[in-house]
Amino acid sequence: MEILVCIKQVQDPDIPPRDFKVDEEKLAVIPPANVPPVINGFDENAIEAAIQLKEAHGGKVTVLTVGTDKARDALKKCLAMGCDEAILLQDPAFEGSDAFGVARLLAGAVRKVGAFDLILCGRLSSDWSYGATPLALAEALELPSVGQLQKVEATASGLRCERALEEGVEVVDVSTPCLLTVSNEMNTPRLPSVKGILMASRKQIPVWSAADVGVDPASVGAGAATLELTKLYKPVFSGTCEFIEGETLEEAAEKLALRLREDKII
Amino acid sequence: MPKDVLILAERAGDRLALVSSELCGIGRKLAGEAGGSLVALLLGGPGTKDLAKGLIALGADKVLAAESEHLAGYTNAVYTQVIDRALGEVSPFILLVTNSSIGRDVAPRIAFRRGASYAHDCTDLSLEGGRFAAVRPVYGGSAVSHVRSKTEALSVASVRAKALPPAEVQEGRGGELVEVTVAVEAGKVKMSFVETKRVEAEGVRLEDAEIVVSGGRGLGGPENFAHLHELAKVLKAAVGASRAAVDAGWVPTQMQVGQTGKIVSPNLYIAVGISGAMQHMVGAGPSKNIVAINTDPEAPIFQRARYGIVGDYKKVIPAFTKKCKELLEK
Numbered sequence: 001m002e003i004l005v006c007i008k009q010v011q012d013p014d015i016p017p018r019d020f021k022v023d024e025e026k027l028a029v030i031p032p033a034n035v036p037p038v039i040n041g042f043d044e045n046a047i048e049a050a051i052q053l054k055e056a057h058g059g060k061v062t063v064l065t066v067g068t069d070k071a072r073d074a075l076k077k078c079l080a081m082g083c084d085e086a087i088l089l090q091d092p093a094f095e096g097s098d099a100f101g102v103a104r105l106l107a108g109a110v111r112k113v114g115a116f117d118l119i120l121c122g123r124l125s126s127d128w129s130y131g132a133t134p135l136a137l138a139e140a141l142e143l144p145s146v147g148q149l150q151k152v153e154a155t156a157s158g159l160r161c162e163r164a165l166e167e168g169v170e171v172v173d174v175s176t177p178c179l180l181t182v183s184n185e186m187n188t189p190r191l192p193s194v195k196g197i198l199m200a201s202r203k204q205i206p207v208w209s210a211a212d213v214g215v216d217p218a219s220v221g222a223g224a225a226t227l228e229l230t231k232l233y234k235p236v237f238s239g240t241c242e243f244i245e246g247e248t249l250e251e252a253a254e255k256l257a258l259r260l261r262e263d264k265i266i
Numbered sequence: 267m268p269k270d271v272l273i274l275a276e277r278a279g280d281r282l283a284l285v286s287s288e289l290c291g292i293g294r295k296l297a298g299e300a301g302g303s304l305v306a307l308l309l310g311g312p313g314t315k316d317l318a319k320g321l322i323a324l325g326a327d328k329v330l331a332a333e334s335e336h337l338a339g340y341t342n343a344v345y346t347q348v349i350d351r352a353l354g355e356v357s358p359f360i361l362l363v364t365n366s367s368i369g370r371d372v373a374p375r376i377a378f379r380r381g382a383s384y385a386h387d388c389t390d391l392s393l394e395g396g397r398f399a400a401v402r403p404v405y406g407g408s409a410v411s412h413v414r415s416k417t418e419a420l421s422v423a424s425v426r427a428k429a430l431p432p433a434e435v436q437e438g439r440g441g442e443l444v445e446v447t448v449a450v451e452a453g454k455v456k457m458s459f460v461e462t463k464r465v466e467a468e469g470v471r472l473e474d475a476e477i478v479v480s481g482g483r484g485l486g487g488p489e490n491f492a493h494l495h496e497l498a499k500v501l502k503a504a505v506g507a508s509r510a511a512v513d514a515g516w517v518p519t520q521m522q523v524g525q526t527g528k529i530v531s532p533n534l535y536i537a538v539g540i541s542g543a544m545q546h547m548v549g550a551g552p553s554k555n556i557v558a559i560n561t562d563p564e565a566p567i568f569q570r571a572r573y574g575i576v577g578d579y580k581k582v583i584p585a586f587t588k589k590c591k592e593l594l595e596k
Contacts, residue, residue: 013405013406020408020409099374100378103378126405128404129386129404131365131374131387131424132378132384136374136375136378138375139375139379144456144457145375147370150519164519165367166367166528168462168464170459170462171460171462172341172457172458172460173458175457178457183526184513184526185519226415226416227385227413227414227415230399231412232410233410234408234409235407235409235410239568239569241569241570241574242574249575249577249578252575252577252582253575253581253582254585256573256586257586257589257590257593258593260557260590265555266590
């Protein structure tokens with residue numbers, strides 16, 4: 001099974017709220033000092049799913065990302081986890097691309113890679129949460145897509161997918177080649193092994209530019225984005241919590257019940 | 267210039283989803299401001315036409331009902347075909363969907379295909395100088411962004427549940443119901459719906475509950491959710507969980523409250539052993555009153571709570587449950 005995985009490097013979403021800073025003038029999030037960026041959580045689930053499929057059915061896993069030099073760290077981690085090849089899409093023309101711009105770049109790269117059975121992506125990014133790149137990529141490549149998977153199995157004629165939904169699970173059969181988006185219910189991503197890290201450090205990561213992926217620079221980058229950002233700020237919460245205390249916690253608990261009853265909340 | 271607004275309504279079993287009424291409310295407002303009509307589209311299996319009529323009372327001037335066996339179970343391929351064709355016929359300047367497992371799965375494909383803009387998970391929508399504008403929380407709710415379409419061309423947006431008020435029902439309101447013929451281009455459909463396996467929650471549904479009792483990592487293990495179920499029984503509440511509790515495998519994913527789980531808006535939300543990460547508060551934030559029980563006085567949940575107790579929930583919850591029972595039996 002030839003599998004491609006598209007990932008995004010994001011700011012660590014688990015930093016304390018006080019370290020999350022926004023430049024309201026420049027309409028930008030200020031990266032926290034001394035906290036390295038990470039692979040988007042759902043994308044790491046997609047990497048793990050790809051490696052498990054490879055382990056079960058053989059084949060190769062190639063990981064793609066659009067980013068700067070820093071994104072090499074994310075790709076190295078994917079290689080160390082067990083991916084076979086990694087490609088970095090990097091060009092000044094890519095800066096400021098929206099989800100659809102990134103989808104055009106990835107589509108160009110996928111065409112250049114050649115034959116494949118499956119593209120896996122995380123279902124949503126934890127930073128700008130466009131929620132659109134994977135599906136736009138499927139549209140650009142005219143591939144069937146199944147979103148938000150918690151399970152995937154190979155069948156005689158294609159793949160059987162389980163979508164994790166609000167009310168349960170939806171089962172869908174899809175033929176290959178196709179694009180699937182992965183949710184956190186799918187798996188727990190493995191940690192890279194020492195051997196994996198050593199092997200990854202020896203691997204070359206090719207860099208592809210706009211010309212390499214055959215994409216018109218005018219169709220990507222900030223200029224091609226269809227929406228403009230007009231404001232960016234941190235939400236403010238009033239924070240007027242009244243702490244209920246007592247001689248013992250049991251007494252505080254009883255006071256809380258009485259208070260909620262007085263307020264007619266219960 | 268096109269002035270109409272098209273919304274993708276959704277079914278929730280044998281009724282219209284509540285979020286569809288929220289879409290009708292904002293869709294009506296935008297169409298009114300633009301001087302156009304509100305057109306609603308409803309897809310589904312048997313019974314869809316009858317349900318579609320309800321959208322007129324919620325403010326739609328015209329309702330397109332696509333009823334077919336092919337639409338009884340959701341697949342991206344068939345739904346995208348039907349919605350895209352309706353979009354072509356209506357030619358709206360805005361298409362709104364719900365940020366649901368259907369809406370967010372079809373909208374980006376259609377937006378990309380049509381060269382439209384796409385704004386995901388919007389909490390408010392407006393027109394600025396005739397252009398589509400939206401408020402969109404980003405970074406898991408840590409920041410709020412405002413975006414505006416660069417042109418007056420088609421804008422597609424998914425709207426977060428419970429962010430906007432539902433439309434009021436106006437009985438006897440006039441409108442047109444049009445049946446859409448569903449012709450599935452078989453060659454283009456490379457997937458098939460197999461089945462839906464429902465995971466039934468015990469007791470009250472989270473989205474409908476007036477009171478929600480939710481547990482997080484601080485509970486320490488799956489067996490401790492029993493304390494919460496006991497309290498929930500007394501308060502006729504639903505039981506929820508943070509993603510940490512779901513990821514630990516303590517409770518099923520359908521119990522998750524948060525950005526990638528359910529959005530709840532009960533009158534009372536009791537957060538037990540939940541730190542209150544932004545991603546969780548996206549789901550719990552619309553609650554009218556939040557009560558937090560946590561051992562860490564610095565936990566961010568207390569910034570969002572009306573009442574808080576700092577301490578071990580194992581001491582607090584049983585005493586609280588007992589007192590509530592006593593008060594409610596009076």
